[in-house]
Amino acid sequence: MSFWVMFRLLTYREGKKMSKQQQHWEKTRMLLFVTLAIWFVFSIGIFFFGAEMEASSIRPLGYPLSYYMTCQGSLGIFVILIFWFANRQEKIDEEFGYTEREDD
Amino acid sequence: MFKGKFIDNLPKIYGTYTGGFLVFIILMAIAEQAGMSAKLIGIFFVAFTVLIYALIGYLSRTMQTDAYYVAGRQVPTVFNGMATAADWMSGASFVAMAGGIYFKGYGYMALLVGWTGGYVLVASLLAPYLRKFGCYTVPDFIGTRYGGNLARLSAVIVLTVASFTYVTAQINATGTIASVALDIPFNIAVYVGLASILMCSMLGGMRAVTWTQVAQYIVLIIAYLLPVFWISNKMGAGVFPHLMLADEVARIAELEAQFGLGEIKNSAADLKQVPKGLAGITKAHSEVNTTPWKFISLAICMMAGTASLPHVMMRYFTTPSVKAARRSVGWSLFFIFLLYSSAPMLATLSKLSLMDPNLATGIIGKSITEVQAIDWYQNWNQANLMFVSDFNGNGTLELNEFFMGGKAVVLATPEIAGLPYVISGLVAAGGMAAAMSTADGLVLAISNALSHDIYYKMINPKAETAKRLIVARVLLVLIGFAGATIAALEIQGILGSVIWAFDFAMSGLFFPLVLGVWWKRANAQGAVAGMLLGLISGTAYLIAVRNGYPGFWGVTQLTFGIIGSLVSLVAMVVVSLMTKAPDAATQRMVDDVRVPSGKTILGKQH
Numbered sequence: 235m236s237f238w239v240m241f242r243l244l245t246y247r248e249g250k251k252m253s254k255q256q257q258h259w260e261k262t263r264m265l266l267f268v269t270l271a272i273w274f275v276f277s278i279g280i281f282f283f284g285a286e287m288e289a290s291s292i293r294p295l296g297y298p299l300s301y302y303m304t305c306q307g308s309l310g311i312f313v314i315l316i317f318w319f320a321n322r323q324e325k326i327d328e329e330f331g332y333t334e335r336e337d338d
Numbered sequence: 339m340f341k342g343k344f345i346d347n348l349p350k351i352y353g354t355y356t357g358g359f360l361v362f363i364i365l366m367a368i369a370e371q372a373g374m375s376a377k378l379i380g381i382f383f384v385a386f387t388v389l390i391y392a393l394i395g396y397l398s399r400t401m402q403t404d405a406y407y408v409a410g411r412q413v414p415t416v417f418n419g420m421a422t423a424a425d426w427m428s429g430a431s432f433v434a435m436a437g438g439i440y441f442k443g444y445g446y447m448a449l450l451v452g453w454t455g456g457y458v459l460v461a462s463l464l465a466p467y468l469r470k471f472g473c474y475t476v477p478d479f480i481g482t483r484y485g486g487n488l489a490r491l492s493a494v495i496v497l498t499v500a501s502f503t504y505v506t507a508q509i510n511a512t513g514t515i516a517s518v519a520l521d522i523p524f525n526i527a528v529y530v531g532l533a534s535i536l537m538c539s540m541l542g543g544m545r546a547v548t549w550t551q552v553a554q555y556i557v558l559i560i561a562y563l564l565p566v567f568w569i570s571n572k573m574g575a576g577v578f579p580h581l582m583l584a585d586e587v588a589r590i591a592e593l594e595a596q597f598g599l600g601e602i603k604n605s606a607a608d609l610k611q612v613p614k615g616l617a618g619i620t621k622a623h624s625e626v627n628t629t630p631w632k633f634i635s636l637a638i639c640m641m642a643g644t645a646s647l648p649h650v651m652m653r654y655f656t657t658p659s660v661k662a663a664r665r666s667v668g669w670s671l672f673f674i675f676l677l678y679s680s681a682p683m684l685a686t687l688s689k690l691s692l693m694d695p696n697l698a699t700g701i702i703g704k705s706i707t708e709v710q711a712i713d714w715y716q717n718w719n720q721a722n723l724m725f726v727s728d729f730n731g732n733g734t735l736e737l738n739e740f741f742m743g744g745k746a747v748v749l750a751t752p753e754i755a756g757l758p759y760v761i762s763g764l765v766a767a768g769g770m771a772a773a774m775s776t777a778d779g780l781v782l783a784i785s786n787a788l789s790h791d792i793y794y795k796m797i798n799p800k801a802e803t804a805k806r807l808i809v810a811r812v813l814l815v816l817i818g819f820a821g822a823t824i825a826a827l828e829i830q831g832i833l834g835s836v837i838w839a840f841d842f843a844m845s846g847l848f849f850p851l852v853l854g855v856w857w858k859r860a861n862a863q864g865a866v867a868g869m870l871l872g873l874i875s876g877t878a879y880l881i882a883v884r885n886g887y888p889g890f891w892g893v894t895q896l897t898f899g900i901i902g903s904l905v906s907l908v909a910m911v912v913v914s915l916m917t918k919a920p921d922a923a924t925q926r927m928v929d930d931v932r933v934p935s936g937k938t939i940l941g942k943q944h
Contacts, residue, residue, distance in 0.1 A: 258932075266462050270458075273458040277455035277637060278638065304444060304447035312454050312457060313454075313672050316461045320461065320664040320667075324664075
């Protein structure tokens with residue numbers, strides 16, 4: 235998955251002949267890759283280093299880092315990530331005039 | 339008092355409801371002081387809340403398909419978040435999770451990460467697109483996107499296997515709580531639980547379930563947070579436990595060393611005396627006690643499972659817009675976060691209450707006869723959730739001589755910490771709310787799939803609305819009874835079957851759903867192969883492992899979804915590429931799904 239993300243990031247180009255809808259989808263896809271990359275780091279990536287986190291001198295609120303991330307850290311980051319993602323996606327939709335009517 | 343439409347008055351209505359519930363708690367507390375018996379308080383709490391849910395269910399009755407299947411698509415963002423949180427947090431989250439953390443520590447917390455991280459996948463990969471599609475059920479999406487009854491049927495099969503595994507566990511949990519609170523035998527209590535579940539969903543379908551779930555969320559979150567804050571303050575551990583328990587976590591590690599955790603082991607003969615289902619503390623509280631892959635593989639399964647479980651996905655069909663669906667996922671996770679971030683704190687407080695000899699509540703290091711004389715010990719020992727035995731014969735209770743059931747961490751801690759019984763009654767009501775709300779969502783997911791996708795779309799497309807809704811209700815009752823009958827047999831623990839449900843859903847549905855939106859080339863043949871081969875291979879691996887096959891890649895019976903979903907992905911891609919590309923109309927449909935504005939793919943009433 236992550237290799238594919240890298241590949242897309244490297245090969246991504248602003249298309250000149252793309253239709254409005256294609257451009258919208260390109261941007262939406264980019265946002266997805268960024269969101270999933272952050273998600274990957276905090277749901278999977280850091281837990282490869284459980285023992286290192288435990289030994290770390292970084293101790294949020296005094297808890298061992300490994301303990302903190304499983305109890306609050308990653309969980310809180312996911313909440314913020316979803317709201318951030320929703321905001322960004324709304325901006326993209328707005329840019330291309332795809333915002334829904336409010337009374338829909 | 340409430341002028342105008344119901345939807346516009348939601349904050350007022352639920353504000354009044356929350357206030358009323360708090361007044362009820364205070365009244366019960368006064369009644370306790372006046373001498374009302376503990377048993378009666380428990381009965382009042384459970385009966386009163388269940389009656390309120392039933393009343394909401396009755397008031398939300400409907401004879402319209404879009405109200406029955408998707409609550410009329412007018413549930414506001416924040417309220418849908420609360421309903422989803424209640425739908426999501428089951429008896430396992432409420433009753434079993436803190437216990438799991440208490441006994442298994444870090445390794446178990448993979449579930450916390452998995453059950454929250456999955457929502458990022460829901461928000462970014464699926465929910466907004468399925469909302470735009472305008473389907474009533476998850477198989478409705480699969481059936482229309484890929485075309486053909488075979489795809490629809492396969493989706494219904496996967497949905498039923500996963501959701502049914504899950505629902506028996508929830509009915510079991512409602513039965514357990516009802517039997518303890520109302521003091522009736524378990525195999526009768528299961529049907530009492532079922533009756534309450536059906537009262538909430540039968541008359542109003544998704545609309546009724548939505549509004550009862552919001553009410554249930556309010557009860558369960560108060561019931562979870564109040565004791566955590568109270569105990570923490572009473573103990574002097576901190577005003578806001580989540581931010582202030584670092585010293586307590588460190589103190590537990592200190593006590594573990596002092597009491598010789600891990601050095602003193604129980605002999606097999608000693609352990610035979612311990613009642614089944616009870617465990618002692620054998621793992622360190624905060625230490626990293628598992629390999630990275632074990633942790634990560636479990637988290638992956640729970641995350642992909644979250645994004646594939648139909649009872650969660652269908653909650654996002656009820657929002658007024660695509661934008662609202664997206665934001666609603668954020669609110670759902672926020673409301674879930676409130677409980678999940680409190681579970682480790684409850685486990686910490688519970689363990690310290692029992693272990694620390696400096697606290698009045700501590701029992702380790704006291705004499706065995708003294709502990710056996712404590713009121714709460716006798717109560718929970720009778721309920722088969724606590725046990726002590728003097729293995730080494732020194733007359734003192736050692737850490738390895740105290741055993742407890744996982745449920746007791748949530749259910750018994752308020753009593754251990756010396757809180758009034760009214761809190762225990764509140765916790766019972768909260769557990770009931772958690773189990774009922776999830777069971778409702780699951781039973782509805784299955785019966786909607788059978789009535790809409792099998793009966794209406796495949797068997798009798800000409801059926802009138804009234805007939806369709808009667809079929810839906812008959813199926814709802816039948817599935818409820820089937821679930822209760824299996825639950826009464828008590829085959830499996832609550833947590834084990836919940837985890838299996840995630841693996842089943844992930845094996846069969848994850849890639850067919852995701853690729854349906856994100857890969858235009860995916861076609862019906864590929865999707866059918868993906869769903870069926872995924873489900874079959876996952877199930878085969880589970881059966882093999884349960885029968886002694888050692889397995890590979892460290893995949894256990896809790897993570898078999900990894901095998902299932904990989905097979906599903908490969909089968910789906912290979913078969914799709916080997917067969918014809920979807921026609922132009924389907925490709926256009928996918929393009930339409932990717933744009934939030936405009937009409938839904940399926941009509942408002944279909």
